Amino acid sequence: MNRSSASILVVDDDAGFRRAWRTLLEAEGLVVLEAGAAEPARATFLAKRPRLVLLDLMLPPSGLPKEGAALLDVFLAAEPRVKVVVVSGTGETQLALDLVRRGAYDFIEKPVDPDVLLAVLARARARLDLEDRVTELEDRLAATGEAGLLGSSPAFLEALSIAERAAPADLPVLVTGASGTGKELFARRVHARSRRREGPFVAVNCGALTPSLLESTLFGHKKGAFTGAIADGRGLFVEADGGTLFLDEIGDLELALQVKLLRALESGEVLPVGAGKPVRVDVRIVSATHRPLEQMVRSSTFREDLYWRIRGIEITLPSLVDRTGDLAVLAQHFLNEARALVPGAGPTTLSKEALRRLEDHDWPGNLRELRHEMQRALVMAAGRSEILEADLSPALRRSRSAAAVEAPAEDTSLTLEQKIERLERAEITRALAECQGNRSQAAQRLGLSRQGLLNKLDRYGLR
Ligand SMILES: Nc1ncnc2c1ncn2[C@@H]1O[C@H](COP(=O)(O)OP(=O)(O)OP(=O)(O)O)[C@@H](O)[C@H]1O
Numbered sequence: 001m002n003r004s005s006a007s008i009l010v011v012d013d014d015a016g017f018r019r020a021w022r023t024l025l026e027a028e029g030l031v032v033l034e035a036g037a038a039e040p041a042r043a044t045f046l047a048k049r050p051r052l053v054l055l056d057l058m059l060p061p062s063g064l065p066k067e068g069a070a071l072l073d074v075f076l077a078a079e080p081r082v083k084v085v086v087v088s089g090t091g092e093t094q095l096a097l098d099l100v101r102r103g104a105y106d107f108i109e110k111p112v113d114p115d116v117l118l119a120v121l122a123r124a125r126a127r128l129d130l131e132d133r134v135t136e137l138e139d140r141l142a143a144t145g146e147a148g149l150l151g152s153s154p155a156f157l158e159a160l161s162i163a164e165r166a167a168p169a170d171l172p173v174l175v176t177g178a179s180g181t182g183k184e185l186f187a188r189r190v191h192a193r194s195r196r197r198e199g200p201f202v203a204v205n206c207g208a209l210t211p212s213l214l215e216s217t218l219f220g221h222k223k224g225a226f227t228g229a230i231a232d233g234r235g236l237f238v239e240a241d242g243g244t245l246f247l248d249e250i251g252d253l254e255l256a257l258q259v260k261l262l263r264a265l266e267s268g269e270v271l272p273v274g275a276g277k278p279v280r281v282d283v284r285i286v287s288a289t290h291r292p293l294e295q296m297v298r299s300s301t302f303r304e305d306l307y308w309r310i311r312g313i314e315i316t317l318p319s320l321v322d323r324t325g326d327l328a329v330l331a332q333h334f335l336n337e338a339r340a341l342v343p344g345a346g347p348t349t350l351s352k353e354a355l356r357r358l359e360d361h362d363w364p365g366n367l368r369e370l371r372h373e374m375q376r377a378l379v380m381a382a383g384r385s386e387i388l389e390a391d392l393s394p395a396l397r398r399s400r401s402a403a404a405v406e407a408p409a410e411d412t413s414l415t416l417e418q419k420i421e422r423l424e425r426a427e428i429t430r431a432l433a434e435c436q437g438n439r440s441q442a443a444q445r446l447g448l449s450r451q452g453l454l455n456k457l458d459r460y461g462l463r
Contacts, residue, residue: 007031008052008121011041011071012087013059021054024114028121036060038067042074046383049344051128052121053084055104057092065095076103077385078346081131083124087112149182149189150333151326154463155318159186166313167193172265174250174310175288177317180368183288184248186315190286191244199243202236207252215257216273219264225274237270240283250310251291251302262306285310320363320370324429324462325437327358330367334374335387342378346385353389357396359433362426425460428453432462 008030010021015036022032033048035041037060045053053075057068068086075082083105088096096107105127106120149160166173167190175183175190184203191201209217216225220235236245247253253261264270265285269278287310296302320327331350339345350358354377363369373393380391389397427446435441443453457463 006125007033007048007050008054009033009035009041009045009048009050010054011035011059011068012054012056013037014056017056021117024118025121028118030121038071041071045075046078046344049079051079051082052124053082054087054117054121055084056087057095058089065089065092069095069099072099072102072104080347081128083128085117085120085124149185150329151323152329153318153323153326155461156323156326159315159317162313162315163189164193166190166315168195169313170195170284172284172310172312173286174293174312174314175286175317176293176314177288177290178319178364178366179290180366181317181319182367183290183317184246186317187244187246187248187286187288190315191246191284194244194284196243196284200240201244201246202240203246203248204236205248206257207249211254211257214253215260218257219260219270220272220275220279222272222274225272233272235270235272237264237281237283238279241281242283244284244286247285247287247310249289249291250287251289251293251296253302255301255303258303258306262303262309265306265309320366321426321429322460322462324432327370327433328355330370331355331358331374334371335378337371338375338378341375344383345378345381346383348378348381348385348387350387351389354387354392356434357389357392359430361396421460424456425462428456428460428462 006029008025010018010025010032011034012018012021013036018034018036022034025032030052033044033050035044041055041059055068055071055075057065059067059071061067065088072084072086075084080103084103086096086099086104086107087110088107089110093109096104096109100107105124108116108120151157151160163173163186173187173190175186177183187203188201191197204214204217206214212226216233216235218236220238221233223230223232247261260271264281267278268282269280271278293302293307293311297304297307320330328350335348335350339348358370358373365372373396376393377387377391381387428442431442431445432439435445439453439457440450443450446453448456454463
């Protein structure tokens, strides 16, 4: 049992009972916290977040069961998975059952039989363990790309459907899209759904290493091949044998290495630095870049033959601003995820105003920026269960459409037509979000016919 599930808050106004329960529960290895009235119980719960509670309903000041019932709501709002065992007086069975329906784990009638109490708590602890295990597995699945791809906007679903179809075919895949749009997560998904899923998924960022280090990292090296090569290095191609090699930021690869990579892909062999003999490998390549590779081919900074070799099937990921309707669900997902990083943070939701601010923002850093913003907001909310506008960073408190109107000349490289297009796109996205994706309503709000709006959605690829 983990640390937090091993602590229990005993709420009872009778100090004699609290002492007795403490002795019994400590003998079970539980860390016991105590409270004799509603307010200290609430404060202790919020500060210490025990995962088990033994709650006597009759508490001061009124001595009526409603005091305990109100506390149950507080506990569950702050920690929906807390296991609260209600202690009810005789004749309160109906109320106790109601409380179980409202989320209490179980109830025990007074006078409490210690054996019954211990049996109920043992069950609650087993349940907590199971829930922890499920969460752990979910996290692990998310990390391997089997889960965690959230979104239902048309642009996102189209990319996902290409990925699903591309995955089983043993062809190279190129994932393109702006920074932070989820390229690595898609690469993992392709691997996880391929026939190589039992094999390794090995990732390398081609832009993060110097060319010589990248060469030996990819292809391996022999002992003594260069200063510091004190032993043979296998290289990532060999590590990924039987699996997938993810070449992130492939557009950053310098020309000499492009030649070596092409040779490896064409021959299915790699030549470790300093070695005389190549090594055979069986690797599927998934690459990603935020750079315009086609344009780079035209300007001869990316080899055309390599481009066609790695392109296989291309998956283009939409920017967050084009994922109409996905923002709220992604923001909530990142808020939930951030709870693991912020001690004491309970379930937190976005206020309407805060969500509107998010919807007004351009998100140049895409999902990665949204993720950071939600982590920051959770910290700023300091335990409050709702994110307010004031918890957001200053950049978000200025709306995108306001910024576009106030400073239309900021980006001098844009033509008037492009600026109008940008503003139009922003207004359409906002109207759709405000109308929960209802196009007729959004069209009305924008002063367009429904068909007029549909034409614009097509034109901007927002359908
Ligand atoms: N559809 C999605 N649902 C939930 N989370 C997502 C989704 N797509 C991406 N993420 C999360 O967003 C963050 C950025 O994703 P990722 O690192 O895959 O982007 P990237 O395009 O590879 O970025 P870069 O180009 O900067 O390397 C990660 O935390 C990732 O888990």
